[in-house]
Amino acid sequence: MLPVPRFGDGHRVLVTGGAGFVGSHLVDQLIARGCSVVVVDNFVTGSKENVAHLLDGPRFTLVEADVSDGLPDHHSAVGRRFDAIMHLASPASPTDFATLPIEILRVGSIATLHLLDRAVTDGARFIMASTSEAYGDPLVHPQPETYWGNVNPIGVRSVYDEGKRFSESATMAYHRYRGLDAGIVRIFNTYGPRMRPDDGRAIPTFISQALRGESITVHGTGGQTRSICYVTDLVAGIVALLDSTEIGPINCGTEHELSMRDLAELIIELVGSSSTIDFVGRSSDDPEMRRPNLTLARTLLGYQPSVEPSDGLARTIAYFRQRLG
Numbered sequence: 001m002l003p004v005p006r007f008g009d010g011h012r013v014l015v016t017g018g019a020g021f022v023g024s025h026l027v028d029q030l031i032a033r034g035c036s037v038v039v040v041d042n043f044v045t046g047s048k049e050n051v052a053h054l055l056d057g058p059r060f061t062l063v064e065a066d067v068s069d070g071l072p073d074h075h076s077a078v079g080r081r082f083d084a085i086m087h088l089a090s091p092a093s094p095t096d097f098a099t100l101p102i103e104i105l106r107v108g109s110i111a112t113l114h115l116l117d118r119a120v121t122d123g124a125r126f127i128m129a130s131t132s133e134a135y136g137d138p139l140v141h142p143q144p145e146t147y148w149g150n151v152n153p154i155g156v157r158s159v160y161d162e163g164k165r166f167s168e169s170a171t172m173a174y175h176r177y178r179g180l181d182a183g184i185v186r187i188f189n190t191y192g193p194r195m196r197p198d199d200g201r202a203i204p205t206f207i208s209q210a211l212r213g214e215s216i217t218v219h220g221t222g223g224q225t226r227s228i229c230y231v232t233d234l235v236a237g238i239v240a241l242l243d244s245t246e247i248g249p250i251n252c253g254t255e256h257e258l259s260m261r262d263l264a265e266l267i268i269e270l271v272g273s274s275s276t277i278d279f280v281g282r283s284s285d286d287p288e289m290r291r292p293n294l295t296l297a298r299t300l301l302g303y304q305p306s307v308e309p310s311d312g313l314a315r316t317i318a319y320f321r322q323r324l325g
Helices: 021-032 048-054 094-099 101-108 110-122 158-178 202-212 231-243 260-271 295-301 309-324
Strands: 012-016 036-041 060-064 084-087 125-131 182-187 216-219 225-227 250-252 257-259 277-280
Touching: 012 021, 021 036, 021 048, 021 231, 048 060, 084 110, 084 231, 094 101, 094 158, 101 110, 101 158, 110 125, 110 158, 125 158, 125 231, 158 182, 182 231, 202 216, 202 260, 202 309, 216 260, 225 260, 231 250, 231 295, 250 295, 257 260, 260 277, 260 309
Parallel strands: 012 036, 012 084, 036 060, 084 125, 125 182, 182 250, 216 277
Antiparallel strands: 225 257
C-alpha cells in the first residue's frame, strides 16, 4: 500500500529540472493531485514543449534559471516558502557526460547545496533524485542500496556518477546535522514520451534508428543488460517517497532486465522496421549489468511497477513516430 498523500491541495512544490523528461511527468502528477508547482529549468536538456500544456494553468509557474547560480529569489513565485523541494535538475545521458561535464558537476554539487539550504530555511521536505550510476559497473547483482558501488572516479562518466554521489552525501549531512526532512531515490534506466531523440541513451537511439530504417548501433557484443522502467512507474515511486517519511536511499525502477541485443530486436519488431543490428565499439566504463533490488521500495513505499516493456515501448514508439514525422 502506498503512503498516505502528504502533499496536495494548498501545498507548494519546487521542481528543479521540471521541464526535462522525468521532471515534466512528475510535475503532471503533482498538478493532478492539487499541488501548486514552480519549475526552475535552464533548458540545457529540458524543453518548454514538455510543459506547454501546463503554462496557462493557475497552479503552475515556469522560471527559466540555472539553479547552479542559486534560486532567483527576486521572482515572486520562488521567493515564497515551499512545502517540498524536489531536485531533478541534471543532464543525464552519455552524450551529456562528454559535452556538458562542468555543468553536470555544478548542478550535482553547488546547486544541491543551494537547494538544501533553502529546504532547511523553508522547513520543506527535500527529495534528491539520484541514480543507479551510483553503483558504477556493479560487482553485485542485483544492486541493493547497501552496495557501495564500483565507480571510476576519473572516467568520462564520473562527472555524473560522482556528482550524484556528492548530492547523496550532502543530503545525508543536512539530514543528520540540520534536521532536514529528506529522501533520496536512486533512479534506474527509465524511458517514455518526452525523451530527446538524440540524447545518446539506448532506447531513444534504437527507436529513432528503427523508425528511419537505419542500422541499430549496439555497443560491444550487446550482452550488457539494463532494467528498463516506464516513466509513469518511476514517477509513482518518486511521489510515494515524497509522501513518506523515509530517507533512503531507495532504488526505483523495474526488474525487466534485457540485454542490449534483445532490446534492439524488440524495438525493431515493435516498429515493424527493416533495420539490422550493427555492433560498434563500447564506451569506457559502460556497466555490464544493471538491475535494482526493489525490496526496500516494495516494503517501505508499497511500490509496484506495472507497465510491461512491450506496452511501454509501444507508447514511446508512438511518441517518437509523431515527433520525427
